[in-house]
Amino acid sequence: MNELFLKELKDDFNISFNNTAYLEEAFTHSSYVNEHRNQNIKDNERIEFLGDAVLELIISRYLFEHYPTLPEGHLTKLRARIVCEASLSLFAKDCGFDHYIRLGKGEERMDGRKRPALLCDLFESFIGALYLDQGITKVLEFLNQTMFPKIQSGAFSHVMDHKTNLQEYLQKKGEITIDYQLVEEIGPAHQKAFVVEVSAEGQILGQGQGRTKKAAEQVAAENALLNLQGQ
Amino acid sequence: MNELFLKELKDDFNISFNNTAYLEEAFTHSSYVNEHRNQNIKDNERIEFLGDAVLELIISRYLFEHYPTLPEGHLTKLRARIVCEASLSLFAKDCGFDHYIRLGKGEERMDGRKRPALLCDLFESFIGALYLDQGITKVLEFLNQTMFPKIQSGAFSHVMDHKTNLQEYLQKKGEITIDYQLVEEIGPAHQKAFVVEVSAEGQILGQGQGRTKKAAEQVAAENALLNLQGQ
Known part of the structure; x- marks a missing residue:
């Protein structure tokens, strides 16, 4: 794994992976795997599947606790605004993740590195990797530094207040x-x-x-x- | 809370709630609240919102671990078959939950107690209550007794094997x-x-x-x- 990225994770988020294989998996796009078929590399789709569910639970619990009287319909709306492509792709960029994903050459040429859908998946797969490596409490700590302040600032609350x-x-x-x-x-x-x-x-x-x-x-x-x- | 139900939870699932208020909330349908407006009772919709996310994560992790080579698309399909109204309503009935939900009179007359959507929500809200009361490990234990054996038996795997x-x-x-x-x-x-x-x-x-x-x-x-x- 890229040394600079590992240093950034440590410096910015106090994250050191025990098993960097999870991180590598999270930062490998399927287009990269397709161009390296003989190397038995995993893409980030399975780990993203897991990360998505981790994120959903943590955000659900956060909203449940911070909006103790908000009806379920509003909680669901608010969660959908937070856990969506537009929002998660920005968080991925804020964290500088876009620099480190491994893409195939075609995807790179097509500016895949800037594509919101790809960045959103990347954010979720990072969450999945962190969860597998260090459990849900560490993910909570990471989100407490990245996502929660934005939620608290009301960035997603235009519908609900x-x-x-x-x-x-x-x-x-x-x-x-x-x-x-x-x-x-x-x-x-x-x-x-x-x-x-x-x-x-x-x-x-x-x-x-x-x-x-x-x-x-x-x-x-x-x-x-x-x-x-x-x- | 109904004493018989508390005994059943203890005998069948080794579950004793520390705070039965969670359980009461989980087993209160909105139709009951509507008929008791002055009593400041909570319905189970918010707790179901949370339980849904807990269930999604546990099932995702289970599938991720038990099908280590299954592509993401298949994991998603399989999860959707497991975490759906048809399936969860049956689990709610298997656990005998349908006997204990508090319904409004209208809902009761309309056979709401047998309605799959209502039973599905009930199962999820029970999960939410157990999670709030005793954390995710206890929910895992409960699912290990109820849902996992059915998944292992292949009940949901017709698409994927x-x-x-x-x-x-x-x-x-x-x-x-x-x-x-x-x-x-x-x-x-x-x-x-x-x-x-x-x-x-x-x-x-x-x-x-x-x-x-x-x-x-x-x-x-x-x-x-x-x-x-x-x-």
Whole structure:
């Protein structure tokens, strides 16, 4: 395996493979195998099959825990946005994986190295390799460094948000009007923060602070949900 | 939670829940929640979302390990046959789960308790509950008792089998003729067993025993693959 890549994995992600054969398998595209038929090399398709399922479980559990009141339909939608070609191919590039996959010459000429489908598979096969080599906890650690921060930042949540979430929670018990009020602006103009309070039926449910009013509303809704569930 | 059910889980599967709230959630259909709106009861949809992913990973890993040369496309097909409504609903019934799910009155009248989609979801939500309560190793143990024996028996393998598998493995290196020979019949007529030897290019690759010639061929092919991979 490429020494530079092994060093990058160690430096960037604190990952050292015990068995680099898994890593080699993960970084071998079928087009490469087709051009080296006599060498008994494995392509990354089987390991990607496994990695896909590992990723699905970890993301499912993450969402289940971080959105404790989100209905199943929304969890499924959100997961589909996170575990999809468009998203995983970007993560593969962010991790620099595109430099190290072994491609056949034809695939290389066709710019396969930049192809989202190929990069998505590569990300999943890397997950599969890491899982086989060091188990699910190590994969969790890797995702905690790469994917989770993006999920937390709301990069996938345009469809679903805490405000919707709060609304659905409250409306289970019938129609209810939810009100967001700006209660404070903190800090100088260039570094302002907003404080928003959310209430329903005259009762204050939670407060949130954010760099924009919209962000503060989201945090307030999230806190309201946490408060309500604590009851 | 129903005491009889708890006893059955203990007696049949050696499962005792630490937190029976998970189990209750898993065994509560949304139709029941709809009829008890004021009681703040959770339905099993979120926990099923999680259980589905747990099951997918365990079955993927099982297939990955037990069919070490099966191409990804076949693994995916086989997994889809195992993790599907038709199959999981039967497992739910085999485990007697259908007796214990809480349904709304309407759903009960419509024979919801027998509906495959409902039973499939129930099996997955049970997996989700067991996973949350005791982790993936306990789920593995449960599946080892319920699902794996059926997979091993070939109940899902009509599309894919060890003979095909062996053929694909050997033909990677070019066309090759594989030969199955009956070498022995063991036991009395009503309890006969067959021994088959598989060879290619004059070289014996493996031997298998089974209650039918076909079954013996499958075992021989499986052993041949194991021998070849040990090389």
